[in-house]
Structures are given as C-alpha cells and as structure tokens.
Amino acid sequence: MKELSLNILDITENSVKAGATLTEIIIEELGDTITLTIKDNGCGMTDEVLQTVLNPFYTTRTTRKVGMGLPLLKLAAEQTGGSLEIFSKHIDKYPNSHGTTVKAVFFKNHIDCAPLGDIVETVKTIIQGHPDTDFFVFHKLENGEVSLDTRELRQVLEGVPLNTYEVIKWIEECLKEQYSEIQKG
C-alpha cells in the first residue's frame, strides 16, 4: 500500500463485513506519531480467530486462501518502529458490547513511513460503497481537527441515499473545507 489512507479503506471493509452499524475511523497526528484507530460494533472475533488474524494465510474470503489486509497494516506500522494492536469482543460472549478495535501506531519521521495520503478520497470511497452503515471520521492534527458523522447527515437526508452523487460531492467539499481551514491556521 502506497498510502496509509489505502490501509484505512481496506481495514474498514472488515468492519462492514462484520456487520458493523457504526465504524469509527480516528486518525491522530500528534508529535512524531500517527495513531490510527478503527473501531466497530460488528460481530467481533473469537479468541481463536483473533490469534490467527495476523497470519497472512488466514482470510474470510473464499476466492483464495490468502488475506493480506491486517498483515499489511502490521507491516506498515512496524517498519516505522510502530505497532499494531487488535482488541475484539465476540458477539457470543459479549452480546451487548461486541466489536473490534484495530489500533496502529506509526512513527512519521521514519524513512519507511508511508504518507498518510488522501483521506478525503478514502472517506468518499467508503461511504459510496456502504451507504447503509454509519461512519464517524475524526482526524486530529496539531492545529485543528476534521470530523464527519454520517448519522448527522442521514438525519438531514431523510431516506435519500448517502451514495447519491450530490451527497458524496457535498461530503468531499465539507472535508476539503475543514482541511483548508486548518491549513490557514
């Protein structure tokens, strides 16, 4: 993956597949580190699955026997001197608080740290592909923050799908404006 934002797109897919109704994507760029947290309320993983999930030869896909999403994210984090942690509560054991949290820490001054990349494009793509589930995006930078909550948008839209072209465009402009506000300081 050339950009961390592509890893975000990829890992979020797991949350949606796990039946999450809400997935939180939190990016914190503070000091020397970028911390990426993807937290969902999906079905979670059993301890058994949790132990194998970082093995590239474990996958939920049926087309072939290799799953690279989490191993690639782990590699991307560890090659900067950072780390990856996964916490998960399976629905069978935790019927009221199930879900998975993936947290990756990157050291951004390390030469092997991939650029964060285009968060706006990633968020657009996620919402375009999954208009029926909710996402909360929060990007904290040294001098400001950017956020988007599809639950708020859904309330206004009253049934108009989130993947309507005009809505995706609005989301893009909304995020871009927030980033340019921060740049202006």
Add this chain to the structure above:
Amino acid sequence: MKSLAELQAIKEKMKNKVILREGTNDTRVVVGMATCGIAAGARPVLNALVEEVNTLGLTDTVTVSQTGCIGICEYEPVVEVFEAGKEKVTYVKMDPEKAKRVAKEHLKEGKVVTEFVIKA
C-alpha cells in the same frame, strides 16, 4: 464550512428523483475493492467512474458499486459491467483514464472497449 442547509437542499432536490429512479438502473458497474484491488489502484478507478457516469448524465441507468476479491488479483484493478440481457464484460488492469473511456464508449455509446477486456 459546508452547511447542513446545503445538504437539506440536496435532499429536497433528490427526494422526487429517487422515487423515479427505482428499478430503472439496468446497468451495474462493479469495482473490485478487496486488499488486492485497493493496493493496485482501485480507489481512483472507482472515483473516476463515479465522476464520469455523473458527467455523462448516466446516473439514472448506471449504478457503480464495489465488491470484494473477484479472484484474479494479478489483473487488478478489475471493473465488471453487467447489463440486462448481455454477457458480463470484465475489464482488467484499469486506471482512471481507461475508466473514463469505458464510461464514455461502453456505458454511454454501447461499444465494449475490447482492448481493456480480459483475454480468455
């Protein structure tokens, strides 16, 4: 900042259209968005298709959606076109420029762009 009032206006505009549109989308364009597709550059391909389908005024008849791994990772980014009553067309090793050509020549004008289609 973008206001929710603007979003409200979009809702008012789209509400009637949505009802009209139901059931008329007879062409489905699917982009492979698993790890393999994303790593190969599927995100800009998908977004180029969404843009172009709108620019060409095809949103009433064409739906662009995402899927997981299609099983031919080495040919990613992969774009599949499903049209009612026709055989599926699979475009491989796509990029945003190729995606725009597919939108114009195939989705709008009905001519399959054979040079991007996977060879059997």
